[in-house]
Amino acid sequence: MNSRLNPKSSMPHTQPDFEELVQLALSHAKQQGASDAAAEVSESGGLSVSVRKGNIETVEKTQDRSLGVTVYAGHARGSASTSDLSAAAIRETVEAAWNIAKYTANDEAAGLPDVADLAVEQPDLELHRPWNISSEEAAELAIEAEAAALDYSKQITNSEGAGVDTYQGRFVLANSRGFMGGYPYSRHGMSVTAIAGKGNNMHRDYWYTADRYPERLAKGTDVGVYAAQRALSRLSARRIGTGKYPVLFEAPLALGLLGALTQAISGGALYRKSTFLLDSLGKQVMADHLQISENPFIKGALGSSAFDDEGVQTRARQLLTDGVLNGYLLSTYTARKLGMRTTGNAGGSHNLLLSSSLTERADDLPAMLKKMGTGILVTELIGQGVNYVTGDYSRGAFGYWVENGEIQHAITEFTIAGNLRDMFLNIVGIGSDVITRGSKTTGSILIDSMAIAGQ
Known part of the structure; x- marks a missing residue:
């Protein structure tokens, strides 16, 4: 044929x-x-x-x-x-x-x-x-x-x-x-x-x-x-002990943390009062060195569109400035339920970019490992353990044990846990190893401490 x-x-x-x-x-x-x-x-x-x-x-x-x-x-x-x-x-x-x-x-x-x-x-x-x-x-x-x-x-x-x-x-x-x-x-x-x-x-x-x-x-x-x-x-995978360690989320997984934020500030979660970020406009919800921009007009990008699923005009905006939340993600219906105005996000977000004022061009993954020093690089998450009402976060994971900025061996059968509110505020770095998947872009994300349940 x-x-x-x-x-x-x-x-x-x-x-x-x-x-x-x-x-x-x-x-x-x-x-x-x-x-x-x-x-x-x-x-x-x-x-x-x-x-x-x-x-x-x-x-x-x-x-x-x-x-x-x-x-x-x-x-x-x-x-x-x-x-x-x-x-x-x-x-x-x-x-x-x-x-x-x-x-x-x-x-x-x-x-x-x-x-x-x-x-x-x-x-x-x-x-x-x-x-x-x-x-x-x-x-x-x-x-x-x-x-x-x-x-x-x-x-x-x-x-x-x-x-x-x-x-x-x-x-x-x-x-x-x-x-x-x-x-x-x-x-x-x-x-x-x-x-x-x-x-x-x-x-x-x-x-x-x-x-x-x-x-x-x-x-x-x-x-x-x-x-x-x-x-x-x-192949070098082994188990580690329980404790608290810095955690570096590899860029593809870091996109999931950005997705957790967008879920928490979506109109549906807000009017149903099923989010830990209720009434968060104008408040600090992430570390003060972080910014999130939304740009629907990037030519050829997967998250681009001149209008949303309802025909509402999309707009470029700064969703987060120095960790402070400037806006929600609202459709016409959810905006009316909240007594607000649509933000042109029926159908989702448009090319979100999470960035940090602390990031330097040389902050690739090896550099981020050195910044972490000793801790865990997470490359896979298992399960759906996120409670958006409380922000509680608990996921099975696979990753790598890092000492003195160098990967020592793979680790398996462990759980990382925390609360999204604290995790967002305790982000200490964003890597320059940016990756785009769908409508979201970020580099690796370093959080200063999370609870690890191992053997």
């Missing part, structure tokens, strides 16, 4: 086609008697290829399309969707949503965004770069990446496989208050998982690369080699 993912075939509709479809939905909603309505139509296509031990395991192609509509009868709303984009099916979908809205209780916070909040400026952020790759070519890349891991060392004894995926789509969102916007987008990736050792001393680790632009992906061989190195470094 010679199957190639063709951008034209995976997205047969044009932007004007989609605009006509959402206009049809909005028009029919008004005819039914809806006070307001919103509609979104989208289609996407993807290719995913996985291999193991040099053999193709799966080749999956996806093709999806849908139209969703939400209609309002005052402050009551109803929603419905369809994968059939014919005019008749769209009208039936609108009528189904309207029938739901008519029998739904009023919710005073429900409704479309105010006109003043809707996006007016919609710059091209260059979020679409198709990867015209065939399934054979994708398999060759994956096999090459896996081979790089397997060939790296005789101690790499097995593989959980490698994968290559490419995905692109297009959407248009519109509402009855005059907003219409949409754009094509893409995302591509490659991953390898290697297994080191044998018998009772076997360990796995992985690495991956992802980007909107295929040319910005790391080389497959580099991904494979790094996955192998990470797996090999685990």
Whole structure:
């Protein structure tokens, strides 16, 4: 076979086609008697290829399309969707949503965004770069990446496989208050998982690369080699005693701490009073050398968008200044529940960057280990032990014991514990080893002391 993912075939509709479809939905909603309505139509296509031990395991192609509509009868709303984009099916979908809205209780916070909040400026952020790759070519890349891991060392004894995926789509969102916007987008990736050792001393680790632009992906061989190195470094694993130690979160895990903050300041958690950062605006919630910026307008970035999931204008802002929280992450609904104004974060944050005024360019991971001196480098977290109501944090972990700024050996079967409020305030350094995953960017994070439960 010679199957190639063709951008034209995976997205047969044009932007004007989609605009006509959402206009049809909005028009029919008004005819039914809806006070307001919103509609979104989208289609996407993807290719995913996985291999193991040099053999193709799966080749999956996806093709999806849908139209969703939400209609309002005052402050009551109803929603419905369809994968059939014919005019008749769209009208039936609108009528189904309207029938739901008519029998739904009023919710005073429900409704479309105010006109003043809707996006007016919609710059091209260059979020679409198709990867015209065939399934054979994708398999060759994956096999090459896996081979790089397997060939790296005789101690790499097995593989959980490698994968290559490419995905692109297009959407248009519109509402009855005059907003219409949409754009094509893409995302591509490659991953390898290697297994080191044998018998009772076997360990796995992985690495991956992802980007909107295929040319910005790391080389497959580099991904494979790094996955192998990470797996090999685990072979020295042993247990440690219970105590309190400084903890350095490797950059990919440090992103999770940034994610914990965004969860705690999200509108849903705030209006439900299910967060330890309730009523924290204008208060210090992190160490005073820390800043968090949000920039939705970085061209080609995974977290970029000129408007949020409701069509609200996104804005660049300083979310955190010298550890002081300047704003929440609110949608229209959650903002109304709080008596506030939407921040353009329906659907999440947009390119958050956590940085420190103490960070120097030379503060890579080895430098951060030296700053820590003696303590624990954490590279994997296990379980979901975070209580966002209290901030209590307890996670199983894997990592490395560090003395005098040098890794001594891997450590396993231990738990790190603390409280997120204290952890945020006790961050003493951010590394220059920054990594971006999705909509968040940070370097490694050093916390001066956490409780460690070992043997």
